[in-house]
Amino acid sequence: MVGSPTAVEHVERTGGIQIDVPAQPGYLALVRMLVHTLAQRRDLDDERIEDLVLAVSEACGWVVGSRLTTDSPRPVQVRWSESEDGCVIEVTDTTSHDGDAPSVPAPDEVELPPDPGRAALEGELSLPLVLALVDEVTSSAGPNGSSVHITVNCGPWDGQPST
Amino acid sequence: MVGSPTAVEHVERTGGIQIDVPAQPGYLALVRMLVHTLAQRRDLDDERIEDLVLAVSEACGWVVGSRLTTDSPRPVQVRWSESEDGCVIEVTDTTSHDGDAPSVPAPDEVELPPDPGRAALEGELSLPLVLALVDEVTSSAGPNGSSVHITVNCGPWDGQPST
Amino acid sequence: MDLGLDATERNGFVVLAVRGEVDVYTAPRLRERLVEMVSQGHHQVVVDLEGVDFLDSTGLGVLVGGLKRLRSHEGDLTLVCTQRRILKVFEITGLTKVFQIFEDVDAATVVASSE
Amino acid sequence: MDLGLDATERNGFVVLAVRGEVDVYTAPRLRERLVEMVSQGHHQVVVDLEGVDFLDSTGLGVLVGGLKRLRSHEGDLTLVCTQRRILKVFEITGLTKVFQIFEDVDAATVVASSE
Numbered sequence: 001m002v003g004s005p006t007a008v009e010h011v012e013r014t015g016g017i018q019i020d021v022p023a024q025p026g027y028l029a030l031v032r033m034l035v036h037t038l039a040q041r042r043d044l045d046d047e048r049i050e051d052l053v054l055a056v057s058e059a060c061g062w063v064v065g066s067r068l069t070t071d072s073p074r075p076v077q078v079r080w081s082e083s084e085d086g087c088v089i090e091v092t093d094t095t096s097h098d099g100d101a102p103s104v105p106a107p108d109e110v111e112l113p114p115d116p117g118r119a120a121l122e123g124e125l126s127l128p129l130v131l132a133l134v135d136e137v138t139s140s141a142g143p144n145g146s147s148v149h150i151t152v153n154c155g156p157w158d159g160q161p162s163t
Numbered sequence: 164m165v166g167s168p169t170a171v172e173h174v175e176r177t178g179g180i181q182i183d184v185p186a187q188p189g190y191l192a193l194v195r196m197l198v199h200t201l202a203q204r205r206d207l208d209d210e211r212i213e214d215l216v217l218a219v220s221e222a223c224g225w226v227v228g229s230r231l232t233t234d235s236p237r238p239v240q241v242r243w244s245e246s247e248d249g250c251v252i253e254v255t256d257t258t259s260h261d262g263d264a265p266s267v268p269a270p271d272e273v274e275l276p277p278d279p280g281r282a283a284l285e286g287e288l289s290l291p292l293v294l295a296l297v298d299e300v301t302s303s304a305g306p307n308g309s310s311v312h313i314t315v316n317c318g319p320w321d322g323q324p325s326t
Numbered sequence: 327m328d329l330g331l332d333a334t335e336r337n338g339f340v341v342l343a344v345r346g347e348v349d350v351y352t353a354p355r356l357r358e359r360l361v362e363m364v365s366q367g368h369h370q371v372v373v374d375l376e377g378v379d380f381l382d383s384t385g386l387g388v389l390v391g392g393l394k395r396l397r398s399h400e401g402d403l404t405l406v407c408t409q410r411r412i413l414k415v416f417e418i419t420g421l422t423k424v425f426q427i428f429e430d431v432d433a434a435t436v437v438a439s440s441e
Numbered sequence: 442m443d444l445g446l447d448a449t450e451r452n453g454f455v456v457l458a459v460r461g462e463v464d465v466y467t468a469p470r471l472r473e474r475l476v477e478m479v480s481q482g483h484h485q486v487v488v489d490l491e492g493v494d495f496l497d498s499t500g501l502g503v504l505v506g507g508l509k510r511l512r513s514h515e516g517d518l519t520l521v522c523t524q525r526r527i528l529k530v531f532e533i534t535g536l537t538k539v540f541q542i543f544e545d546v547d548a549a550t551v552v553a554s555s556e
């Protein structure tokens with residue numbers, strides 16, 4: 001795990017926030033609440049905040065879903081970073097190995113399933129939904145696990161939370 | 164940092180939750196919200212939940228207060244762990260060095276300041292307040308920083324959040 | 327964390343009012359309830375989403391699953407929803423073409439030729 | 442994150458209604474407001490805590506600071522508070538002996554011999 005960015009390093013680098021929760025369905029609501037609270041402090045209207053919260057929740061669901069068969073105790077890691085013109089939420093599956101980036105197609109390559117009913121039953125609506133809700137979705141793999149990065153463009157702080 | 168328990172290891176070991184936030188006053192509200200939400204899922208009445216939230220917020224304030232002069236970017240780490248008979252919240256100052264445990268006297272050694280007005284002005288009410296609000300307060304030092312451990316005794320889950 | 331599920335009868339329909347958050351954690355409870363209703367012989371089901379604060383793709387899957395099961399019993403599952411945040415999820419995914427969505431329970435429970 | 446501070450006059454008192462959370466982040470705003478009021482010549486101040494959701498030891502320090510400053514001007518700072526969660530903090534720390542705490546603004550603004 002040499003070079004693995006720890007929570008401490010993440011916050012130092014970005015001034016951001018990291019939360020680690022068990023990869024279990026019951027913790028998604030907690031992540032949503034956190035993202036909601038953090039997003040409210042940016043120049044985002046209610047609808048865009050709810051879109052972002054849903055997108056992050058879906059991405060956490062991918063990790064939780066992939067665990068239902070493995071029973072691994074490794075957490076889902078959610079990192080919130082922000083800059084003047086946007087926020088990036090990184091959802092990391094800490095069981096994945098180096099080089100194991102989840103493949104997130106470019107939004108224009110994702111077509112709405114021709115049969116949304118069948119797609120809903122097969123759990124295939126999640127990715128198109130996320131891509132429609134936020135400004136950018138990318139993925140990466142690192143020593144820490146494989147991550148989905150969700151970006152929402154928005155104005156700066158409405159009120160700086162620092163001293 | 165060999166042996167430093169990372170967020171991932173913490174969650175694996177305990178099934179608990181870790182959040183890392185910048186050591187700045189504006190983030191205490193976020194930590195309080197998180198602790199409030201987590202505590203609500205235990206068998207604790209509103210008053211004890213609020214006592215716990217205040218205690219954790221005070222402990223985070225100690226770390227934030229100690230930073231106002233140093234401007235270190237290292238975060239405050241809050242870890243939530245729980246068992247059948249209680250919850251432990253660990254507040255870690257990640258700038259402290261090994262062997263640097265904050266000294267938390269035993270509750271019965273802490274006397275209420277004879278002049279609470281003067282004590283309030285000098286910021287000396289925080290520790291007696293925390294000791295009065297929760298069931299146990301201890302401290303420790305490790306490679307990760309110095310920590311205050313706040314324990315509240317309470318019954319098990321009211322509704323398990325796992326699958 | 328809470329999911330409220332309240333069923334009432336109206337004009338031969340069963341109206342299931344859902345409250346709270348429908349997500350990976352709570353959707354199985356909604357699925358069980360729908361399965362139970364079908365097995366009790368209720369084949370005209372209205373799911374009232376007006377009290378729902380959050381609905382994710384797992385919830386969509388459960389609703390479509392209920393619809394499919396009911397249609398195989400010559401029944402139907404319709405929705406009541408006017409909340410923009412929730413409607414949006416149906417719109418994005420194309421499920422507005424799959425479900426009949428009503429403005430209120432009155433409109434959803436008008437007796438029509440249902441067999 | 443929000444701290445509401447609304448000042449109104451009543452019977453020669455200034456009543457400062459505080460809403461929201463008083464913590465390490467927001468307490469400086471309360472302190473500034475109290476300092477400002479003193480410098481404007483308002484020496485009989487009632488701080489109404491009924492709308493406060495959270496008060497930490499920093500908030501206590503600011504209130505005692507205000508009291509001290511006002512007393513040095515022959516004034517006073519009293520509190521309105523009936524919320525158990527907030528009163529408890531004053532009780533634990535012994536500050537119930539330092540502040541006069543009233544049940545409502547009416548009781549706090551009864552004109553008495555104040556000089």
Ligand SMILES: Nc1ncnc2c1ncn2[C@@H]1O[C@H](COP(=O)(O)OP(=O)(O)O)[C@@H](O)[C@H]1O
Pocket residue numbers: 062063065066102103104122123124125126127128139148
């Ligand atoms: N780690 C991931 N990164 C990006 N997309 C993913 C990831 N895991 C799943 N997806 C996408 O999410 C959708 C649902 O995933 P799936 O594995 O079918 O989950 P489930 O069947 O448990 O709902 C699919 O469209 C899939 O492409």
Ligand SMILES: Nc1ncnc2c1ncn2[C@@H]1O[C@H](COP(=O)(O)OP(=O)(O)O)[C@@H](O)[C@H]1O
Pocket residue numbers: 225226228229265266267285286287288289290291302311
């Ligand atoms: N890391 C710590 N662990 C335990 N107690 C602490 C710690 N830091 C401060 N305290 C206690 O908290 C109270 C307030 O701390 P202090 O350093 O005076 O903070 P400030 O002056 O910034 O409010 C004191 O009673 C002190 O003993």
